[in-house]
Amino acid sequence: MEVVTRKRESGKLRKKQIKRATLEIISEEGLKRLSTKNLAQHVHLSEGTIFRHFHSKEDILLSIMDDVKKDLLDPLREIAFDTTLPQKRLKDFMCFHLDYLKKNNGVTILLFTEAAYQNSAPMLVQLNELFRQIKHDFEKIVQDGIAAGLWSGAFALDALSFLYLGIPITMSIEMKLIPEFFTDHDFCPQMLRLVYRLLGAKKNAPVSNKNGNF
Template identity: 30%
Template sequence: MNTPKQSTELRQASLVAAALALAAVRSPAEVTTAALAQAVGITQGAVFRHFESKEAIWLAVIDFAHQDLLARLHAAAAAQVQPLAALRAVFMAHVDFVVEQPGVPRVIFQELQHPEDTPLKARVRRLMQAYRTLLTGLLQRAQAAQLLATGTDLQAAAVLFIGSVQGLVMQSLLSGQVGAMRSLAPAVFDLFQQAIAAPPTRARRTQETTP
């Protein structure tokens, strides 16, 4: 039997899932608490027993994205020994996440239209900082292994990586074909890797001398 706390946590998770599902097919600004209540099977008033406001629901959505996306990215990176292979795995894992959860980028892009700072923007910044930290660590490993072109700016490389994913996301949302990201992603990552990788002869020589 669930305790009151467990019941609240389960209901909150259901509302977050409903918010993401609705945001995937309509503007997040048009997602109402009435629609959320209907999707979960509760009254509109009951929504506010689990979240104090609609903004709190979107904050919970970003918290979910932070935890789920970062867990996937770290797992993808950890499964690869070579740092450039780890970067590719992270890129593909991010694409897979967006294909499965298209509501997440819709919520983020919707919020970025507001010029003022907001708690939701602060949560997104925290997510992006954690993402950049992961990427920078992998890029530093690649640099130490002499797999990057001489003079590669690691901060700029991280920006290019994230921007490449965001470009794919934006294009897929505009076309309405989010699943197409999976077929385009490998070629986009190849271009990113070509921009930062050491010349093939140098990279091959480094790999041959690595125990």
């Protein structure tokens, strides 16, 4: 039993190692350089060993997408359905989302680009689920703010949520293409102020400072 447990834990560790190397290759060399041969060289394993843990390159990417759902979507949903003020939830939601991308060098955006480019049905399903949930949870916070009389509601919610979905993509582009102009400490507060303006705070509603705090 102990031997089986050790093997299982060793397998989990090896899978994490392979996925970490996959993200490093995508971040440093680009998606075109991601191959099982290149991956095997990075983790100092044979391609056969990699295939014992993952059936294909797509299988690795799908597993990484599962990690994104656990590490990004679950916390975002928890924030969206919290009982704190909508303004605080909006700030926490946006900054957690952007901070996650910063910590992962925007690689998740590249993964979704790969899904669209390869026209991989399983990856497109995962991508669709991710975007739909983020959009839904963002709209939940905004609707709660409108119901509480904080924001005017004089805007198309669907259009606003699509605009929000573009913010992480913009940040990832800045990080990868023009890193010298990217200031990570100020990006979330800047985007938050933009969203607040679009929401149209009602008179007497709490106003945030330049850092998005109330």
